[in-house]
Amino acid sequence: AQKITQTQPGMFVQEKEAVTLDCTYDTSDPSYGLFWYKQPSSGEMIFLIYQGSYDQQNATEGRYSLNFQKARKSANLVISASQLGDSAMYFCAMRFTSGSGYSTLTFGKGTMLLVSP
Amino acid sequence: GAVVSQHPSRVICKSGTSVKIECRSLDFQATTMFWYRQFPKQSLMLMATSNEGSKATYEQGVEKDKFLINHASLTLSTLTVTSAHPEDSSFYICSARRLMTGGGTDTQYFGPGTRLTVL
Numbered sequence: 001a002q003k004i005t006q007t008q009p010g011m012f013v014q015e016k017e018a019v020t021l022d023c024t025y026d027t028s029d030p031s032y033g034l035f036w037y038k039q040p041s042s043g044e045m046i047f048l049i050y051q052g053s054y055d056q057q058n059a060t061e062g063r064y065s066l067n068f069q070k071a072r073k074s075a076n077l078v079i080s081a082s083q084l085g086d087s088a089m090y091f092c093a094m095r096f097t098s099g100s101g102y103s104t105l106t107f108g109k110g111t112m113l114l115v116s117p
Numbered sequence: 118g119a120v121v122s123q124h125p126s127r128v129i130c131k132s133g134t135s136v137k138i139e140c141r142s143l144d145f146q147a148t149t150m151f152w153y154r155q156f157p158k159q160s161l162m163l164m165a166t167s168n169e170g171s172k173a174t175y176e177q178g179v180e181k182d183k184f185l186i187n188h189a190s191l192t193l194s195t196l197t198v199t200s201a202h203p204e205d206s207s208f209y210i211c212s213a214r215r216l217m218t219g220g221g222t223d224t225q226y227f228g229p230g231t232r233l234t235v236l
Binding site for chain 1: 149151155159160161163166208210212214223224225226227228229230232
């Protein structure tokens with residue numbers, strides 16, 4: 001069974017500092033995808049970054065980078081130079097093929113990030 | 118980036134009434150859309166997978182007669198909560214699947230969500 005674990009319910013960081021949000025996963029599928037989404041208080045889910053299980057290099061998107069350690073089954077999100085607008089809930093998700101044959105996402109419980117001035 | 122809209126953003130209804138929520142992909146065609154439910158301070162839980170032109174696939178424990186899904190076109194999926202009750206009050210989020218640039222993989226783009234309150 002597929003499982004995503006986010007062990008940090010909340011994280012605090014000061015503006016302009018870097019922060020790492022942890023995510024570990026468990027799957028027996030050789031092919032999978034890992035995603036990070038940001039959910040501000042408005043509720044919208046915003047796609048941040050994607051890492052494929054066969055990608056050799058860690059994904060990067062602007063201030064976001066994904067520290068992918070396949071042997072450890074971890075896919076931590078690193079946000080560099082935090083900004084006040086980064087305060088939000090962050091979800092790690094994994095794409096897998098469900099029993100019905102459709103590609104779908106399973107989400108971790110999320111980490112609330114608060115950025116202070 | 119890809120845009121998915123959802124309407125309405127908020128709805129308050131009386132117990133026993135039905136509520137329809139629309140999910141539209143605005144700048145791409147989506148053969149597959151998903152409906153999620155999110156309780157306060159919890160993660161998203163997949164309710165069903167909606168495929169254009171065919172019946173939706175429901176996750177275990179989700180009542181298909183209560184949550185009717187119709188994916189009538191490549192840009193529109195609707196979720197109807199029938200005979201709503203207070204326990205159906207929740208945040209409902211749709212997403213649309215889109216192939217990523219370069220092909221080979223896909224991601225889901227989410228709508229802004231609908232907050233349903235059943236009195």
